[in-house]
Amino acid sequence: xxxxxxxxxxxxxxxxxxxxxxxxxxxxxxxxxxxxxxxxxxxxxxxxxxxxxxxxxxxxxxxxxxxxxxxxxxxxxxxxxxxxxxxxxxxxxxxxxxxxxxxxxxxxxxxxxxxxxxxxxxxxxxxxxxxxxxxxxxxxxxxxxxxxxxxxxxxxxxxxxxxxxxxxxxxxxxxxxxxxxxxxxxxxxxxxxxxxxxxxxxxxxxxxxxxxxxxxxxxxxxxxxxxxxxxxxxxxxxxxxxxxxxxxxxxxxxxxxxxxxxxxxxxxxxxxxxxxxxxxxxxxxxxxxxxxxxxxx
Numbered sequence: 016x017x018x019x020x021x022x023x024x025x026x027x028x029x030x031x032x033x034x035x036x037x038x039x040x041x042x043x044x045x046x047x048x049x050x051x052x053x054x055x056x057x058x059x060x061x062x063x064x065x066x067x068x069x070x071x072x073x074x075x076x077x078x079x080x081x082x083x084x085x086x087x088x089x090x091x092x093x094x095x096x097x098x099x100x101x102x103x104x105x106x107x108x109x110x111x112x113x114x115x116x117x118x119x120x121x122x123x124x125x126x127x128x129x130x131x132x133x134x135x136x137x138x139x140x141x142x143x144x145x146x147x148x149x150x151x152x153x154x155x156x157x158x159x160x161x162x163x164x165x166x167x168x169x170x171x172x173x174x175x176x177x178x179x180x181x182x183x184x185x186x187x188x189x190x191x192x193x194x195x196x197x198x199x200x201x202x203x204x205x206x207x208x209x210x211x212x213x214x215x216x217x218x219x220x221x222x223x224x225x226x227x228x229x230x231x232x233x234x235x236x237x238x239x240x241x242x243x244x245x246x247x248x249x250x251x252x253x254x255x256x257x258x259x260x261x262x263x264x265x266x267x268x269x270x271x272x273x274x275x276x277x278x279x280x281x282x283x284x285x286x287x288x289x290x291x292x293x294x295x296x297x298x299x300x301x302x303x304x305x306x307x308x309x310x311x312x
Contacts, residue, residue: 022146023071042292050291066275070125073116127262153187181213192256279304
């Protein structure tokens with residue numbers, strides 16, 4: 016089996032910002048992005064997905080906000096977008112999809128926890144983490160756990176992570192600690208860029224293994240002396256940023272692989288289809304559920 020784990024927060028943003036959604040008048044404005052995501056997830060199931068989980072940021076804060084005051088929040092978010100998170104969670108649940116609405120943790124943590132759990136199940140042939148988020152590249156394991164950018168239709172395995180970032184998945188949190196992540200609200204260390212971070216981490220792997228003195232480095236990096244000094248002086252901050260960038264595979268998800276199997280919509284999905292201005296969604300879901308129920312085994 017293949018397990019599909021979807022970043023619902025990213026999907027909601029994607030459909031909210033879609034030019035096509037802006038011209039869609041068949042769904043109420045306050046639910047247009049919700050309808051786009053629900054239709055997309057149903058389309059994924061129609062294309063063959065059998066085990067699906069979707070994670071959302073029910074509140075745009077987490078334990079990380081207590082660690083770094085500049086960490087991302089929902090401040091400044093379009094209120095029309097923000098108001099669609101809970102309807103999305105309810106509509107997807109009505110569709111029969113497992114949803115993880117995260118509060119203390121983030122959607123990325125739920126996806127990482129679900130991926131780690133699914134990867135230990137011998138019945139699972141592959142885990143597909145549907146998100147282009149840089150943080151989630153650390154979850155990739157060979158070609159068993161991969162990332163999928165659904166918008167670009169790009170699959171990234173471990174070799175793909177190395178090609179894009181210059182470091183293996185295990186070093187992604189260290190790379191982000193040095194480079195920073197503006198989307199998440201932490202700046203990285205002054206002077207460190209994607210190339211210098213990749214070059215040094217490709218040799219040393221993790222922050223604590225990078226020698227404190229440039230004379231001990233055996234890699235050639237432009238401005239190495241300055242970079243080494245910055246890292247030595249701000250090592251504690253770098254370690255904090257790595258903590259912010261590290262996804263938590265202990266996030267509470269409360270379901271195993273079997274619980275992710277799609278078994279059809281709930282009785283309240285027809286009402287949601289009407290509310291979304293798309294009664295055909297219910298027809299599609301019911302037809303697909305009947306077809307799958309008729310399959311042997």
